[in-house]
Amino acid sequence: MSGFSELGLIPELLSTLDALNYQEATPVQAQAIPVILKGRDLIAGAQTGTGKTAGFTLPLLQKLSSGGKTRSNGVRALILAPTRELAEQILQAVQRYSSNLNLRSYAVYGGVSINPQMMAMRKGADILVATPGRLLDLYRSNALQFDQLEYLVLDEADRMLDLGFADELDVLFCALPRRRQTLLFSATFSERVKAMAGVILRDPARIEIAAPNSTADTLSQSLIAVDKKRKVELLQTLIRRHVEHDAAAQLLIFVKTRKSVDELESLLGEQGFNVGAIHGDKTQGNRMSAMQAFKKRETQILVATDVAARGLDVEELPLVINFELPINAEDYVHRIGRSGRKGKEGAAVSLVSADEVQQLAAIETLIGHLIERRDEPGFAPEHRLPETALGGQIIKKPKKPKKKTIPGSGQALVKPGEKPVRKLRFIDHLDDGKSSNPDRRRRKPKKK
Known part of the structure; x- marks a missing residue:
């Protein structure tokens, strides 16, 4: 594991990480941060709980800190997430890591009124965390513009596809500037995600911290x-x-x-x-x-x-x-x-x-x-x-076969050398219409 000071991060971020008691970078952070700082597209796979959010947030904050001012309704870095809960979690991480930087971050998602989000976007956002559906609503309402967008992050892209966001993503990719840095982070990568990555990424670096879809050893x-x-x-x-x-x-x-x-x-x-x-x-x-x-x-x-x-x-x-x-x-x-x-x-x-x-x-x-x-x-x-x-x-284990019997005899079929077990039935006592049981004699049919 590497110390954050070895990854090329600026003093403001190192000071924040020190205050948060972040001593060493996780493997995904150690590999992703230098790649992102160099400006390359990236597809990264790592288990949950390994620090993926810091892996893409820290270098983006550093690059944004040296950029220009965000215009009204503009956004410079966009992070897409499949659920409101994940969007809020990412926003909290962004705000925590950017405490020493003069950057504005905001989150938009469905399930709540869109009007406060439209008002908030008038100030613009250096980093916007969003779910695809609500992001499109804001874009179609002209409350959001993408002409300043420089960075796109898709977190848990496989889940977005599972939740049926494929059409929304297609529309968004067409609306976003082609000249941008794009990053894909997830713990699992389905074939659909790999196909999507081939379309939206340009000569990406690849990071795979553990076997695809694996779970933590702990x-x-x-x-x-x-x-x-x-x-x-x-x-x-x-x-x-x-x-x-x-x-x-x-x-x-x-x-x-x-x-x-x-x-x-x-x-x-x-x-x-x-x-x-x-x-x-x-x-x-x-x-x-x-x-x-x-x-x-x-x-x-x-x-x-x-x-x-x-x-x-x-x-x-x-x-x-x-x-x-x-x-x-x-x-x-x-x-x-x-x-x-x-x-x-x-x-x-x-x-x-x-x-x-x-x-x-x-x-x-x-x-x-x-x-x-x-x-x-x-x-x-x-x-x-x-x-x-x-x-x-x-x-599936085969069911136990039922014992076969000789039709009409009640006698089970046995292997050669075994003594058959004879089951006596009423029919075995019949002899020319007479029975040893006088109450159960076979009656002759009555003449008509």
Whole structure:
């Protein structure tokens, strides 16, 4: 690891980093900062929690500090993010790192009134953090102009494509100046992202800190096979065990649907836990309030959909529980990446039912290894979770064959040398219409 003073950063930034107690650059920072300062386009892949935001923010701040003044409705550096939560998190980092610089930064995103954002943009912004949809709304309303734009950053581009921003991105790329420096940062790079990078980047430098879609070495992963109807019961058991081990320890629970978030929030709240919740139907104010309360350790448990998978940075989060596996395998990487960040130890446990085996196989193929399976006493599933193999294979064990019988005899077929076991039935006693049981003689049909 390198010290920040060796990366060519200006004294104002070094002073800020020293005040923040940033001693050494992470690998992605050490490699990305010099490349960006040289003006090259960049595509960088690194695990979550490795300092990607500082990796692109610090050199951009340095380059902007020596530039001109931003005009009204103008922007000089644009950072695109897939969610409001991530946009706010990036903005906070930008403002923290630029405390000794005379630069203006702002964030725009949907879910809130557009009018205050239009008013704020009249002053212009040196750095604007935005979600694609709201950015286009401002551009089409003439509240935003791109003629001063010099730098474009796409953070978590794969997620933007997953959320259906492909059309918005196409429109934006056409509206932005061609002469610009473009940077792509993400923990995962799908084939669609690679194709997009080939179109918008010019002779980019490439940085790959770890294998694509890999997870941190400080994070342990395991899964527990359980019937779907018993997931809530198992979740309660895991939470009680976690709290008994450390009464103040926090945990983050991921589910697929907003309904599941509300149900778990209500259930855990009734049991006396301090619970927060985040999903797409909650107002932006409620979502930000829940995120901040969790980051400040005012709440112990946070239940969330994938909107929190990329916009939550907690200094120490010992446990992430996947109550349900995500639909997109890439989201698993980002979910569990909330724990084990910045070299801290962490754990991720997934509760997996038999109907989620397809998602499990896709996740294991993406991360390049099988997730350790462990049994939980008292929760052995009635519906067995099939074994999986890399490449998306699902290994189904053959069912036990039923014993074949000789038709009409009730006698099971046996291997040569074995003594057959004869099962007596009423038909075996029949002899010319007479039976050894006088009450069950076969009657002759009546003559008509």
